[in-house]
Amino acid sequence: MSPKNLVIAAAVAVALAAGIFLAIRSTAPAVPASALILPEPEPVPQFSLLNQDGDKVDQSVFEGQWDLVFFGFTHCPDICPTTLQVLATAKQTLAGMGQQPLPRIVLVSVDPERDTPEILGQYVDYFGDGNLGLTGTIEEIRKLTTELGVYFEKRGTEGDNYVVDHWAGVYVIDPDGKRHSLIGSPHVVDNYVRDLPILMDDR
Amino acid sequence: MRAALLLLAVLLTACGAPEPPLVVGELEITKPMPGRRMSAGYLVLANNTDEPLRITRVESPQFNSVEVHETTITDGVSRMRKLAELTVPAHDSVTLQRGGKHLMLMGPKDLEGAVTLQFFSGGTPILSVNYTFPEEGDQ
Numbered sequence: 001m002s003p004k005n006l007v008i009a010a011a012v013a014v015a016l017a018a019g020i021f022l023a024i025r026s027t028a029p030a031v032p033a034s035a036l037i038l039p040e041p042e043p044v045p046q047f048s049l050l051n052q053d054g055d056k057v058d059q060s061v062f063e064g065q066w067d068l069v070f071f072g073f074t075h076c077p078d079i080c081p082t083t084l085q086v087l088a089t090a091k092q093t094l095a096g097m098g099q100q101p102l103p104r105i106v107l108v109s110v111d112p113e114r115d116t117p118e119i120l121g122q123y124v125d126y127f128g129d130g131n132l133g134l135t136g137t138i139e140e141i142r143k144l145t146t147e148l149g150v151y152f153e154k155r156g157t158e159g160d161n162y163v164v165d166h167w168a169g170v171y172v173i174d175p176d177g178k179r180h181s182l183i184g185s186p187h188v189v190d191n192y193v194r195d196l197p198i199l200m201d202d203r
Numbered sequence: 204m205r206a207a208l209l210l211l212a213v214l215l216t217a218c219g220a221p222e223p224p225l226v227v228g229e230l231e232i233t234k235p236m237p238g239r240r241m242s243a244g245y246l247v248l249a250n251n252t253d254e255p256l257r258i259t260r261v262e263s264p265q266f267n268s269v270e271v272h273e274t275t276i277t278d279g280v281s282r283m284r285k286l287a288e289l290t291v292p293a294h295d296s297v298t299l300q301r302g303g304k305h306l307m308l309m310g311p312k313d314l315e316g317a318v319t320l321q322f323f324s325g326g327t328p329i330l331s332v333n334y335t336f337p338e339e340g341d342q
Contacts, residue, residue: 074236077243078274081236082301093252122275151280168281185276186302 031197034183037202041178045147049108049136052121061132063177066103066200070148071113071171073164074123080107083168083187088127090192097119099197103172108144109135110152110166172199223249225291225322225330232257235311238260242266243319244334247298250291258289260323267310271319274302292326 045061051057068087072080087105095102107124109115112135115123120133135141145152152166168185181199183192228247235242250256259271271286286304291297299305306320314336323332 022221022254034264074239075241076283077236077307078272078305079231079276079282079302081233081243120237123236126237155282163279165282169279179264181241183280185281 003023006025013150018094030198032181033174034191035189035195035199036184036200037181038179041099041176041180042175042180043176044173045143047136047140047143049134049140049144052117052133054117054122055063055087055156057134059177060133062173063175065131065175066101066170066180066196067106067173068103069108069171069173071110071145071152071166072113073109073110074119074168075111076163077079079168079185083185084124084127086187086192087170088191090196091128093189093193094184097193101200103196103200104132106132106134108141109133110134110141110145110164111154112138114160154175165195215241216235223330224252225250225256227330230320230332232306232308232312233334234336240310242308242311243301243306244269244317244322245299245301246306247296248289248291248322249296250312253293256291256329257324258291258322258329259287259325261306262321262323263308263319264337265314265318267312268308269300270307271304272307273304273316276302317337 001186038048044062046059047103048056048058051061053176070080070083070087073084074080084105089097091105105127109120115135118135119136120135124131124133146149148171150167150171152164154162154164156162168188170183171179172181172183174180179203184196226249228249230243230244230246233242248258258271261268261271271289272283273286274281274283276282285307289297289304297304308318317333317335320332320334321328
């Protein structure tokens with residue numbers, strides 16, 4: 001186990017312990033079933049990327065709203081659209097229930113070679129209005145993912161046919177632009193509908 | 204001629220004609236995402252024979268190429284790999300579904316009409332099925 005993984009494992013253990021403690025203490029337990037709330041709300045690292053309009057953005061792009069951040073790529077026909085669809089459906093459901101605020105859905109490309117802002121824009125727009133796509137140089141994307149402990153790696157290099165292995169979870173970032181919680185796969189609409197109001201009420 | 208064949212088919216079915224060796228169920232093909240040139244195919248393949256069926260190739264006239272891929276999620280990491288072949292055990296089925304094994308259909312040519320999928324075992328065609336996209340807003 002690498003030191004980073006140890007840190008994450010420790011964080012997970014602390015979060016679980018805290019969750020159990022709260023669950024026992026509270027008379028009306030509001031503990032997220034699928035999310036791990038991070039013990040320390042650390043800011044996201046500094047980076048410089050492009051949004052889907054091609055505008056330069058930095059870490060402050062995460063300030064001002066709750067963000068559900070997924071790391072994927074548009075050449076992925078299976079898990080990426082499936083996950084984004086779950087997030088979009090959950091958001092729609094919450095909107096229908098009158099939930100305020102609603103989170104923003106963010107796709108950070110782990111395949112900037114092929115994911116231009118334009119391609120990413122068409123992709124995220126497909127899942128609803130107000131979504132954010134981030135791409136840029138591999139170095140800048142790594143600045144974000146390495147610090148967050150998000151794994152991705154390009155595999156197979158037969159021309160344009162490569163795939164990218166990537167962490168399949170969702171990072172929740174709070175309106176201060178700080179890391180709030182992690183939601184692992186598989187992603188289930190009902191879990192999001194149940195947990196997101198609890199998460200967004202936490203800070 | 205066509206009507207006669209259809210009648211024959213109906214009669215054969217009615218008489219309890221032997222089941223086809225391979226049956227496809229729950230077929231769904233996604234439309235390519237905006238700006239993308241690939242689709243995913245999901246289905247259940249059932250083998251009615253006493254022998255395992257090896258599917259070594261899938262083709263579609265509506266796509267440049269079709270591959271069988273498998274998404275696995277291990278330790279939270281999603282990986283997609285091409286499978287050289289797909290074996291459907293005797294009297295059993297294999298499910299191709301979201302987040303698992305699936306067809307990767309690349310380079311759409313014409314998606315105005317039905318999509319045909321042809322399954323091969325070695326050089327032998329064993330099954331051909333058609334899929335029609337649902338009407339917009341019908342999904």
